[in-house]
Amino acid sequence: MAEYNKPIPVPSAESKPYWDGLREHKLMMPRCDACANYWFPPSLLCPRCNSAKWTWTAASGRGRVFSYVVYHRVYHPGFADEVPYAVAVIELDEGPRMISNVIGVAPDKLVCDMKVEIAYQPITEAITLPKFKPVGA
C-alpha cells in the first residue's frame, strides 16, 4: 500500500476528545447541559446559549448529505489520483453539520438529502476519519 500522503488532521486542545473518540469508533460531539444543543466544531461555550457547562456526548452517526461538490482540480498532491472526487457537507440527525466524504457512491450518483451513516476510516495510529456511507450500504 502506498504511503498515506493526504493531509493528516492536527487536533487542537479543543478537538482532542473528538479525535480520541473517533479512534474508538465513537462520534463525540459537544452537547449543552443547559439547552441540549449539539454543535461542531468544538468550542468552549455553547453557541446557542453560551453556557460553559456541556458534555462530550456520542452522536448517532446518522444524517443526510446536505450538499456536495465534486473536485476536478487538484489542490493537494495527495488527491492527484482521486479527481474527480466528492466532498460533502453532512448534517447529523443531532443538528451539527460537518465536512466529510461519502464512500461507496460514485460522485455522479450523490444527491442532496441522501441518508447516510458514519464509516470510520483509520489513517494513522492516532487518527481515524469520520467518513459516511449510504444507510444500509
Added chain:
Amino acid sequence: MNALRDKYAIVGTGKSRLGQVGVNSLGLLEEAIKNALDEAGLTNKDVDGVVVRGADDIYSHHQQVAARLGVNASFSTSLDNGGASQILSIILAVMAIESGLATTVVCGYGRDSWSRTHDKSGAGLAQNDLIPAAQRPREHGPEFGHFGAVAHHAFGARRHMFEYGTTREDFAAIAMAFREHALRNPDAVMKKPMTIDDYFRARLIVDPFGLFDCSLNTDGAGAVVVTSSERARSLRQKPVLIKGFASHNNTKGWILEDHMVSTGAVESGERAFRMAGLGPRDVDTAQIYDCFTYMVLTQLEDYGFCKKGEGGAFARLGALRLDGELPCNTSGGQLSEAHVEGMLQIVEGARQLQGVYGPDRQVPDAEIALISGHGGNQVCHSTLILGKA
C-alpha cells in the same frame, strides 16, 4: 428621513492598471488612490482618513498605504471582512467624518494575486496559498480533500440547484452577460466573447463550478474619496451621493442555517433600502459581488430584484444585460473585468451615476445604483446605495 442620507458623497474614483501588472498591492493602491484624488481635484494634503484592505499577509496594511501617501491620518485602519470590506470602508469613512474624526477619507483595496501566483523566482504560490499558512484550517476539511473558496461557494450552488431547480445554464447566463459588458470596457482583462458552448466546454474546477463561474486572478486596485456633500459642492467633480448603506454577517457560519442559499443581502439590503427611502424597483443599475456566478444569482433574489428561487430565470431572460431590466456588473465585474474584491464595482456604480460613459456602455438615465460586497467565505455582506446628485 435618515439623518445621514445624502449627507456624504463620493467625490473621486480611481483604478490602477489591471491584469498582469507586476506591481505589489501597495503600489497598485498608490496608483488607484492618486487617480481618485486627481479626479476629485484633491491632494494628499487634503486626506486625513485612510481605510484600506489588501493582501492578507501584509502587516498593518493601512500604515503602509498612509506612509506611501505621506499622510498622518486622524483616522486610519485596515479591514478584515473579505469582499464585504470595501463597502464597509465607505461606511466607516462616513462614520468617521460624522463623528468628527476625519474630514476626507480615502477608501481602497489592492491585490497582486496574478503576480504572486506567477512569480518566476520560485517563490510563486498556488492560488489557495495566497491565504497565509497560519490561517488555513488544519482539521475538519483538508483531510477530506476540501480546500478553499471555490468549493465553499459551490456547496451553496449545489444546494440551491437542489432546492430551486437552478441549473448551470442559469450560471452561464450570468457569466455571458458580464463578459458582454467587459467587451465594452477597455479596462477589462477579458477581451473575447463567451458563448454558451465556451462556458460548457471550459474545464470543471469544483463541480458545479467550471472555469467561467469563477472570478479572475488579477493584479489591480481601486479607490474612492469620501467627504461631506457640503464640502463636495466646492470640488471639481460632480459628487455621487451616499443614500444608504448597511451590513449583515452570517457569522454563525456559512455551513449553518440557510446560509448556503441565502446571504446577508436579505438583512443588509432591507436596512440599506430603508435608509435610502428606496426599494429594488428604484435601482437603475446593480453592481453585485461576483466572486462566483452563483453568488450573483442568490444575491439578486436576496435583494428582492426577483423572487427567491427565480434568480436563474431572471438572468436567463436577459435582465442583467445593459439593455435589460437591471443592468448588472456593467464593467464586466470580477468575472470579466478584474477581481479587486468589489472595489471596482463601487467605482463602476459611481461612474454610471456620473454619466461619464459613451452610449455603448452607459446605463441610460442612471440615477440609483446598488452595490453589494460579499466575503469572508459566504459570511460577511455589505450594501451601498448611491444616487446621482
